[in-house]
Amino acid sequence: MKKTVFGRAVAHVFMAGAALVLTACGGGGSDSGSSTPVTTTPEVTTPVTDPTTTPEPVAPVATAPVVPDAEVLALADATNIASSGFPWSGRFAGVVKRWTLPIPVKTNGEPRAVPAMDAIEAKLGFVVFDRTSIAASDEATITRGIVFRQGTSYLPAGANPQAYCANVARAPLEGGYPSTFMFAPGEISARLYVNLDNPQCTASPEIVIHEIGHALGLGAHFKGFGDDDGPIGPAFWPVLATLYANPIGTPKTSVVVKQVKN
Ligand SMILES: [Zn+2]
The missing domain is CATH 1.10.10 (Arc Repressor Mutant, subunit A)
Structure with missing residues (x-):
């Protein structure tokens, strides 16, 4: 046989x-x-x-988004709009809070910053970062922008180094935000540090994108952002895209959900 x-x-x-x-x-x-x-x-x-021949043309089918609009809006509300928890502490509650684009960035030569920024811009479909204007600036003179540092993740005494592999804060090796980092009607504007790595943990590419997500305006973790799905999951992208598809200060009831093509 x-x-x-x-x-x-x-x-x-x-x-x-x-x-x-x-x-x-x-x-x-x-x-x-x-x-x-x-x-x-x-x-x-x-x-x-024969499977090696040209595939039969398939009629385009409208596929439902991975994360439904209502869920995207609910997550955007929980992590940003409602202003609950860190770093919002109730300020500018009920409206979209984000940066005016583009956001100046100083990478300090950190190579992981570049593909992370590229990935975010590719998903959102427009320029998010200004990679040149403060690239060579003295950090002390920077009043608005994101600064990358290596080996400066905030690691509280006794904490699990793997759980504190990177963070966003007002300074290297710190955990808090600047006392003032938002202006009406909800514009984020400050010098924010993305602190990568501690002596026992090196931030993965996904963690770097996750931290930039925090810096861009995502507060609390959710499923798709540091909860269950790892540093970034399917819900991360439409939530971030939705914040940047609506004007600063847009009230929740007027927010238009923006889906992202995968
Ligand atoms: Zn996080």
């Missing part, structure tokens, strides 16, 4: 090659001694179903 199957497979391959020859040169080859009418008939149909 195995032998029979093997023999058919060999014939299959051979005839596929013959079909290619016919296609290429218009047929009429003289090397027809090894093929017979018995095997030719069924093999003619082979290229049609």
Whole structure:
């Protein structure tokens, strides 16, 4: 039985090659001694179903978003709009809080910052970061922008180093935000540090994107942002995109959800 199957497979391959020859040169080859009418008939149909041929065109189907609009809005509300918890502490409650774009960035030569910013801009579809204006500035002179540092993650005494691998704060090795980092009607504007790594943990590419997410205006974690799905999950992108698709200060009832193509 195995032998029979093997023999058919060999014939299959051979005839596929013959079909290619016919296609290429218009047929009429003289090397027809090894093929017979018995095997030719069924093999003619082979290229049609051969998985190596061009796939059949599939009619476009409208696919539902991975995270429904209502859930995106609820998550955006919980992590940003409602101003509950850190870092909002109730300020500018009920409206969208985010930066005016573009956001100046000083990477301090941190190589992980670049692909992370690239990924965010690719998902959102527009320029988010100004990578040049403060790139060479003395940090003390920077009043507005994101500054990357390496080896400066805030690690409380006795804490699990893996759980404190990176953070966003007002300074290296700190855990708090600047006392003033928002202006009416909800504009984030300050020098915020993205602190990466501690002596026992190196931030992954996903963690770097996660931290930039915090810096861009995501507060509390949610499923898709540091909770259950790892540093970033499917819900991270539409929540972030929604914040940046609506004007600063937009009340929740007027927020338009923005989905992201994967
Ligand atoms: Zn986080």
